[in-house]
Amino acid sequence: MSKVPPFDVTQQFQQIGNDLNREVMAVLASGQYIGGPHVMQFEVEFAEYIGSGHGIACNSGTDALYLALRALGVGNGDEVITSPFTFFASAEVISMVGAKPVFVDIEADSFNLDLDRLEAAITDRTRAIMPVHIFGRPVDMTRLMAIAVANNLHVIEDCAQATGATWQGKRVGSFGDVGCFSYYPTKNLGGCGDGGMVTTNNAAIAEQVKILRDHGSAKRYYHSHIGMNSRLDAIQAAILRVKLPHLNRWNQLRLEIADRYEQFLKHVPHLITPPKCPGSVWNQYTIRLVDCDRDAVQAKLREQDVIATTYYPLPLHLQEVYAYLGYEQGSFPVCEAACQQVLSLPMFPELSEAQQMMVVDALKTALS
Structure with a gap:
């Protein structure tokens, strides 16, 4: 390994490895590998940390964005405004639901969306804005939400790189209709594999995300939507529960x-x-x-x-x-x-x- 790597997860494991080993082994011994108490408890704990009413765990940050768009009804013929300076997933999910990504230039200092240019990109087909809190730096959510409300647009916060970041004392992921988080190992709160979370204060949106992440089913073997398999593994939830307090x-x-x-x-x-x-x-x-x-x-x-x-x-x-x-x-x-x-x-x-x-x-x- 290089003397100074870009990121090193091994030192973190040395500090909390005993706690991780204990919780992972407990999950393995329980036989409850999909769903179960660790996943449900982590959803509650993370939502409380963010300041949102609901947390819905899923398989990745990419899935979180996709599920959020689906739950909001964004689809064919719609436009979603986002940044051209971000990981590909931010735009990819817009295309995956059949909508069109519309890009707006960024600010030179923050690398975030240039809100001075945002309204000029809004058309009669615009359904949502997806701000990306790039590199952990929060977007001016006071101003962005005012623009969204004035134009009757949904807001999907891409918080993949910004878990714990705040704007004027309030954590990102609690401003928009939904917040979307990634637990990829290099993130501020990283798991030992992929994982994601959707946060929202809207109970109807939360229920829709839950249905969509589980094959479009609210009741086993009965399907109301075309959904997907996007559940967070119990082992990952146990690991993230150990890490969240740190x-x-x-x-x-x-x-x-x-x-x-x-x-x-x-x-x-x-x-x-x-x-x-x-x-x-x-x-x-x-x-x-x-x-x-x-x-x-x-x-x-x-x-x-x-x-x-x-x-x-x-x-x-x-x-x-x-x-x-x-x-x-x-x-x-x-x-x-x-x-x-x-x-x-x-x-x-x-x-x-x-x-x-x-x-x-x-x-x-x-x-x-």
């Missing part, structure tokens, strides 16, 4: 790491650090490299045993699969510039100060 501490450690990066990198030439943001949980610490070759810098870091990652090298509107939408190079210049400049430095709660200084020194050397 999340605020882990997020605080991420904040401290981000503050140190800012302290040591803010005056380095050719480098722009991300601005501080109250409520961010720093799933990634993503810098911009200007007037230099980002890929060459990344390669030089690798030669020094520091692994930095590019999120994302190609924006969604320029992906081959979305050529039919008619977007061209230059459609979203802020996003496109970011894709050429961004570099995410190693970021995980257990990253030591010594490791962090290795990153800083290697980066200064690579830029010299």
Whole structure:
């Protein structure tokens, strides 16, 4: 393993491994591997943590987004506005339900949707807005919700990278019609495999998601909808229940790491650090490299045993699969510039100060 990996889950296991082993073995001994008390209890505990009335566990963050769109009735002929600067799943699920993804450029500093451009993208076919709290940084949900309400639009919050993030003291995933979370191992609250959650304050939406995640069935062998198999395994729920009480501490450690990066990198030439943001949980610490070759810098870091990652090298509107939408190079210049400049430095709660200084020194050397 490299001296400074982008993420390291092994140190977390060393800290809480005994608790994880105990709970996993208890699930195995119980014989209750699908559903059961761990899944139900985790749904309640996570919804309480977020501040939502309901939590519905599912198989992945991607499934959470898909199920949310289905539960809201988004489908053929509809449009959903989202960001072109995010993981492919955010747009993919819109296409999967038969709707059209409509992209809006991002802000240069936050990498989130540029809300100044949002209303211009709304048409008579727009049914929903899907803000992405990218890299753990919350979107201005006060302003976004005002726009959505004024235009009678649903809001699906993509919180995959932002578990625990807050906007004005309220956790993301509790603002919109639904919040969608991922428990992929590298997320702020990560499992030991895939997993996801839909949060909502609407009981009818919650019931619809429950039906859709279980083959469109509210009663076994009786099916009212075409659904899917998207249940969270009991073992994953048990693991996540052990981890949830540690999340605020882990997020605080991420904040401290981000503050140190800012302290040591803010005056380095050719480098722009991300601005501080109250409520961010720093799933990634993503810098911009200007007037230099980002890929060459990344390669030089690798030669020094520091692994930095590019999120994302190609924006969604320029992906081959979305050529039919008619977007061209230059459609979203802020996003496109970011894709050429961004570099995410190693970021995980257990990253030591010594490791962090290795990153800083290697980066200064690579830029010299």
